[in-house]
Amino acid sequence: MEAGKNLSSSRPIKVLLAKPAIDGHDRGIFVLARALRDAGMDVIYAGLLPTPEQVVDIAISEDVDVIGLSLLNGAHMTAFKKVVDLLKERGVDDIAVVGGGIIPDDDKPKLEAIGVTGNYGPGTPLPP
Amino acid sequence: MDTRSIIEGIASHDPRIIARAISIIEEDNERSYEIIRAIYGMTGHAHILGITGPPGVGKSTMIGILSRKLTEMGKKVSILAVDASSPFSGGTILGNRIRMQDTLSKYGIYMRSVSNRGMTGGLSRSTWNMVKILDAAGNDFIIIETVGAGQSDIDIVYLADTVIVTLAPGLGDSIQAIKSGMMEIGDIFVINKMDREDSFFALKDIMDNVYERNGWMPRVVGTNSLKGEGYGELIRAIEEHRVFTEKNDGKKKIRYREEVRLALSRIIDRSVWREFGRFLENGEIDGYYDEHVDPNTVAMEIFRENSAFAHSHSVEGRVES
Ligand code: B12
Ligand SMILES: Nc1nc2c(ncn2[C@@H]2O[C@H](COP(=O)(O)OP(=O)(O)O)[C@@H](O)[C@H]2O)c(=O)[nH]1
Numbered sequence: 452m453e454a455g456k457n458l459s460s461s462r463p464i465k466v467l468l469a470k471p472a473i474d475g476h477d478r479g480i481f482v483l484a485r486a487l488r489d490a491g492m493d494v495i496y497a498g499l500l501p502t503p504e505q506v507v508d509i510a511i512s513e514d515v516d517v518i519g520l521s522l523l524n525g526a527h528m529t530a531f532k533k534v535v536d537l538l539k540e541r542g543v544d545d546i547a548v549v550g551g552g553i554i555p556d557d558d559k560p561k562l563e564a565i566g567v568t569g570n571y572g573p574g575t576p577l578p579p
Numbered sequence: 580m581d582t583r584s585i586i587e588g589i590a591s592h593d594p595r596i597i598a599r600a601i602s603i604i605e606e607d608n609e610r611s612y613e614i615i616r617a618i619y620g621m622t623g624h625a626h627i628l629g630i631t632g633p634p635g636v637g638k639s640t641m642i643g644i645l646s647r648k649l650t651e652m653g654k655k656v657s658i659l660a661v662d663a664s665s666p667f668s669g670g671t672i673l674g675n676r677i678r679m680q681d682t683l684s685k686y687g688i689y690m691r692s693v694s695n696r697g698m699t700g701g702l703s704r705s706t707w708n709m710v711k712i713l714d715a716a717g718n719d720f721i722i723i724e725t726v727g728a729g730q731s732d733i734d735i736v737y738l739a740d741t742v743i744v745t746l747a748p749g750l751g752d753s754i755q756a757i758k759s760g761m762m763e764i765g766d767i768f769v770i771n772k773m774d775r776e777d778s779f780f781a782l783k784d785i786m787d788n789v790y791e792r793n794g795w796m797p798r799v800v801g802t803n804s805l806k807g808e809g810y811g812e813l814i815r816a817i818e819e820h821r822v823f824t825e826k827n828d829g830k831k832k833i834r835y836r837e838e839v840r841l842a843l844s845r846i847i848d849r850s851v852w853r854e855f856g857r858f859l860e861n862g863e864i865d866g867y868y869d870e871h872v873d874p875n876t877v878a879m880e881i882f883r884e885n886s887a888f889a890h891s892h893s894v895e896g897r898v899e900s
């Protein structure tokens with residue numbers, strides 16, 4: 452037991468990081484996991500190859516604030532959309548969805564339009 | 580969501596509401612105590628299984644298999660898995676889920692990743708009340724994975740009805756060190772990774788070192804989690820211990836006493852922090868710099884001048900004339 456600290460009645464931001472399609476590029480998501488941890492957040496990594504259904508199940512069970520989706524394989528338009536659709540289907544409206552990976556500029560407004568913000572690419576600066 | 584709907588949601592086993600309730604519990608404030616107060620009458624059914632042991636021995640993998648087998652037997656199972664937060668940022672990478680996700684999805688088992696929020700002892704302060712939520716939600720078994728810091732993961736002894744200490748061959752000399760802290764806490768010992776070389780030596784080593792405690796002779800079981808071997812025996816051992824604890828009034832009183840102790844220590848921490856937190860956090864102590872007075876004396880001065888408590892009591896170390 453350690454007394455004194457951690458007595459505040461708030462919890463840190465909780466983020467689920469996932470790659471919801473067949474994409475083995477996991478370096479970026481690991482870098483991101485550590486960066487978010489170092490920024491004081493709780494981070495769950497959903498593992499390689501979870502389905503969009505699994506991503507949504509995990510987000511609900513863990514009651515996360517943010518889902519971060521990362522794909523470098525070009526499947527973002529279908530896979531990110533599937534996650535957003537499933538959230539809507541299940542009546543979840545209080546989880547933010549943020550995207551990243553190899554996302555062509557043309558796709559960014561389309562993703563924004565369905566509620567996937569950010570869409571960061573290679574070289575995204577992270578807090579030190 | 581109002582407190583009433585949350586309590587109703589727990590009673591009707593609604594997974595979305597259970598998830599939200601656990602978040603409120605994690606905030607560890609008045610609202611969380613209110614919820615616990617309201618659901619307390621619904622608790623007491625679940626058998627609490629604590630899984631502890633050094634990092635990497637296969638605790639999460641084991642929980643995946645165990646929860647599947649118990650579910651197949653018709654039991655309702657939920658899981659809490661605790662990870663350590665970073666001492667620098669307070670953030671946490673919650674990495675236990677990944678080992679069991681396939682089972683969880685397939686069988687619809689509820690699992691929640693928990694940060695220890697800087698607590699030593701292998702659990703977070705709020706783990707105890709999270710267990711109550713899951714208990715009230717009608718689970719037969721609640722499985723808890725501790726941080727896995729080895730010898731210091733001892734709070735699970737008070738929380739769990741059955742403590743399973745998991746070890747694996749290849750821990751080398753550290754197994755000796757671990758044993759010194761862990762032989763006392765296990766009701767069941769599992770040697771996982773029985774596919775590995777030297778696993779039978781490890782198994783025998785533990786068998787030679789267990790001893791009867793409070794009328795229970797700990798069981799020693801070998802498992803190979805890659806093949807799912809040994810789990811029939813493990814489940815038998817759990818069942819035997821469950822029956823044993825029920826006959827012997829179990830851990831209920833021990834757990835209750837520990838929870839009162841924890842709650843009281845939290846109340847004390849909070850009230851002391853309320854009085855003195857400003858000195859420790861907001862740089863108010865900067866004004867006290869005096870090269871001629873030693874730091875301990877300064878600290879005692881601050882305490883004496885600012886504490887309503889100290890005015891009516893003698894303070895440790897205070898020079899009474
Ligand atoms: C390293 C690499 C590999 C490694 C991956 C190792 C690993 N375990 O990760 C290996 C060699 C295995 C590999 C294989 C392949 N690769 Co490759 N690979 C790369 C490369 C060179 C760098 C990726 C990387 O690791 N970057 C470093 C990390 C830290 O950065 P990052 O992933 O971009 O992440 C950052 C940001 O994007 C952002 N970010 C990313 N996701 C998210 C999410 C959120 C929520 C947020 C906020 C931010 C964020 O933050 C991160 C930190 O700054 C890229 C080219 C490139 N320049 O991106 C090609 C690239 C991704 N690969 C590509 C391809 C085609 C493949 C292969 C199919 C075969 C091939 N031609 O090489 C295979 C498929 C592998 C598989 N099974 O999926 C293509 C993809 C083309 C496309 N999408 O149209 C790329 C773009 C190369 C190219 N120009 O053709 N690859
Ligand atoms: N060879 C072998 N590896 C195992 C066994 N059980 C688990 N593992 C592996 O051991 C590693 C750590 O497992 P994990 O469950 O995360 O351990 P934890 O840190 O104790 O929770 C993973 O790579 C598992 O795949 C087993 O029975 N045999």
Ligand SMILES: [Mg+2]
Pocket residue numbers: 638639640674675724
């Ligand atoms: Mg683990």
